[in-house]
Amino acid sequence: xxxxxxxxxxxxxxxxxxxxxxxxxxxxxxxxxxxxxxxxxxxxxxxxxxxxxxxxxxxxxxxxxxxxxxxxxxxxxxxxxxxxxxxxxxxxxxxxxxxxxxxxxxxxxxxxxxxxxxxxxxxxxxxxxxxxxxxxxxxxxxxxxxxxxxxxxxxxxxxxxxxxxxxxxxxxxxxxxxxxxxxxxxxxxxxxxxxxxxxxxxx
Ligand SMILES: C[S@@+](CC[C@H](N)C(=O)[O-])C[C@H]1O[C@@H](n2cnc3c(N)ncnc32)[C@H](O)[C@@H]1O
Numbered sequence: 001x002x003x004x005x006x007x008x009x010x011x012x013x014x015x016x017x018x019x020x021x022x023x024x025x026x027x028x029x030x031x032x033x034x035x036x037x038x039x040x041x042x043x044x045x046x047x048x049x050x051x052x053x054x055x056x057x058x059x060x061x062x063x064x065x066x067x068x069x070x071x072x073x074x075x076x077x078x079x080x081x082x083x084x085x086x087x088x089x090x091x092x093x094x095x096x097x098x099x100x101x102x103x104x105x106x107x108x109x110x111x112x113x114x115x116x117x118x119x120x121x122x123x124x125x126x127x128x129x130x131x132x133x134x135x136x137x138x139x140x141x142x143x144x145x146x147x148x149x150x151x152x153x154x155x156x157x158x159x160x161x162x163x164x165x166x167x168x169x170x171x172x173x174x175x176x177x178x179x180x181x182x183x184x185x186x187x188x189x190x191x192x193x194x195x196x197x198x199x200x201x202x203x
Pocket of ligand 1: 019020021022023052053054055058077078079080096097098099100179180181182
């Protein structure tokens with residue numbers, strides 16, 4: 001079932017939101033993995049996924065890719081606006097894979113920092129935020145280890161100042177993650193260096 005209503009906090013469901021889901025490939029992968037998971041503990045919250053995407057053509061692709069899953073809701077619109085429809089402290093997991101530059105570039109941080117403060121507010125007390133992003137050299141030269149490390153520290157410091165705590169960082173994307181853009185970006189690992197940041201909300 002895919003519908004348009006927007007949630008409030010839930011004791012029954014584990015709310016997972018993907019920002020900018022593209023064609024829905026990652027959600028499909030996560031849902032397939034969940035379907036195979038053998039949940040023995042009846043007290044465990046059941047996952048309920050939300051995918052938000054602004055581009056109608058991507059949203060339509062995701063809709064058809066995910067039409068057979070009952071526990072996903074797709075929303076066509078801007079996550080900057082729609083995030084406000086979630087109650088504060090209601091989202092258990094937020095995923096952002098390769099956000100557009102306007103939501104991560106160093107030069108545009110004054111505009112996107114406000115958005116991530118809202119993201120932080122919407123996360124449940126034990127909620128997590130997984131950010132997969134990339135560093136590309138301006139002149140499309142290979143990215144040096146030095147530049148990569150400076151960038152990693154800049155991301156971590158910036159998000160720590162916005163109320164997040166880093167729990168894990170890994171070079172590249174998480175095992176098992178698939179998406180249209182990841183496939184493309186992974187084809188040029190010297191010039192496009194990926195990193196995954198797992199954050200929680202600061203106590
Ligand atoms: C670089 S693509 C990554 C897509 C997908 N996560 C992937 O890895 O293939 C960024 C995506 O975010 C979407 N997007 C950009 N701004 C958005 C916004 N304000 N609200 C919702 N989606 C947005 C774009 O349409 C695009 O699908």
